[in-house]
Amino acid sequence: MKQAISTFIEVRRELIEEIDRFPASKVDSVLFGEWSLKDVLAHLIGWDEYFARIVGLLKSGEDIPYWGSISSFNEASVNARRDLSWQEVYEEFIAVGEEFVRTYSQIPDNLQETRFWKNRNYSPSRILGVNIHHYAKSHLPEIKKKLVQLQNK
Numbered sequence: 001m002k003q004a005i006s007t008f009i010e011v012r013r014e015l016i017e018e019i020d021r022f023p024a025s026k027v028d029s030v031l032f033g034e035w036s037l038k039d040v041l042a043h044l045i046g047w048d049e050y051f052a053r054i055v056g057l058l059k060s061g062e063d064i065p066y067w068g069s070i071s072s073f074n075e076a077s078v079n080a081r082r083d084l085s086w087q088e089v090y091e092e093f094i095a096v097g098e099e100f101v102r103t104y105s106q107i108p109d110n111l112q113e114t115r116f117w118k119n120r121n122y123s124p125s126r127i128l129g130v131n132i133h134h135y136a137k138s139h140l141p142e143i144k145k146k147l148v149q150l151q152n153k
Contacts, residue, residue, distance in 0.1 A: 001104070001107065001112050001124075001125055001128065002105075004125070004128045004129060004132065005101065005104055005105055005128065007132055008101065008104075008128060008131060008132050008135070009101060011132055011135045011136045011140065012097055012101075012135060014140060015135055015139065015140050015143070016094070018140065018143045018144055018147060019037065019041070019090070019143065021147055022037055022143070022146075022147060022150075023150060024086075026150060027086045028086065031146050032142055032146065035078065037143070038081075038086050038089050039078045040139060040142075040143070041089050041090060041092075041093040042077055042078045042080070042081035042082075042084075042089055043074050043077050043078055044093060044097075044134075044135075044139065045077060045081065045089070045092055045093050045096045046073065046074070046076070046077025046078075046080070047073075047077070047131065047134070048096045048097055048099075048100040048131070049096050049099075049100075050067060050073075051100060051104075051127050051131060052096070052099050052100045052103040052104075054116055055103050055104065055107060055111075055124055056103070058111060058114060058116060058124070059107075059108075059111065064116045064117060066117055066120070100131075104124065104128055107124050111124060112124050112125045113125055
């Protein structure tokens, strides 16, 4: 798990570097399907916040709400931050990511492979892997590609 956390930290650092290179005039422009860069961050905040929260519930033995429809979850995460400024969303993205890392770094060994839900194969270890993939294989390449396109205009 320590190696996976290190990988997540590195991928997240690279993502933040690319975000910081993005033209300020374009952060609210719809450039990623139906989303702006601000919406992409809002989406990542929603998942990181949720994944950190459910670890706390797992530790305390409480019932853990399943995220349900991915598209509905994404929409709710983006809509919850729609009226915030870029700076507010960016700062929340940084803070929530740091909390995610702190939370996942402190998961006891005996809970790392414990399923959040009996009928679904998601444990803290698996969620960390999913999140690494989500950052590294989905959003980081999208943002890099869009930066190249914007620079070539």
